[in-house]
Amino acid sequence: MTDATALPGQPRGAVVSGPATARAVNVLAPNPSAMTLDGTNTWIVAEPDSDLAVVIDPGPLDDVHLRAVIDAVEHAGRRVGLTLLTHGHPDHAEGAGRFAELTGTKVRALDAALRLGDEGLGAGDVITTGGLELRVVPTPGHTADSLSFHLPADRAVLTGDTILGRGTTVVAHPDGRLGDYLDSLRRLRSLTVDDGVHTVLPGHGPVLEDAQGAVEFYLAHRAHRLAQVETAVEAGHRTPSDVVAAVYADVDRSLWPAAELSVRAQLEYLTEHGLIQG
């Protein structure tokens, strides 16, 4: 599912992938960068026999992209019934207001500031638009407002930026907190172990068919980085930028500002747990 191709009749620049699962299709936003990988994945999710679709993360404020999402929904004989946000970062949420205007739908998100309409979104909520079942899984850590959506019928989970299709994500300190992030990864691991989820539909990058492996990799990566940060502090690197230079030497420098956010989150975590002196 990594080879996305443009469908005939799609607006220029729009990339609609084949179905990732029975119920989920991705429209790739034209905003690739070091931070967004190939671009933002805008997910269209619908029950096979339903004329209503749920759109998750309309993406950046880009009319060509937003109209491509609507075209893809209509191409399948549906209309948009509801818009959801995994979190408030602009590459996921900036276009939500315009998308809601174009489709006449409400926007539901954890952060009240991002909502359009009177309905919030939080732990334990179940979306049932058009017979589709999406269970809301709180996954704070990348940001405080990060949510994932469990799609039990396809044994899949839409993870936003909590798990990406390639590489690892940023714990965006101070909004994102490492302790929360590790708890969220464990929550996702239990979805794979206890609920049989095997597919990750990420906010960026390709679909992952080994969800449990992906979660284990993320947990191991976080533990490894945390040990490296602790070692760097013990070696006398005191400031976040010093720690980044010591620990992220293998990472492209364009990613160092993002790495510094993760390092700040890790230093906070180590201090709170009494592992280093604050």
Ligand SMILES: [Zn+2]
């Ligand atoms: Zn994000």
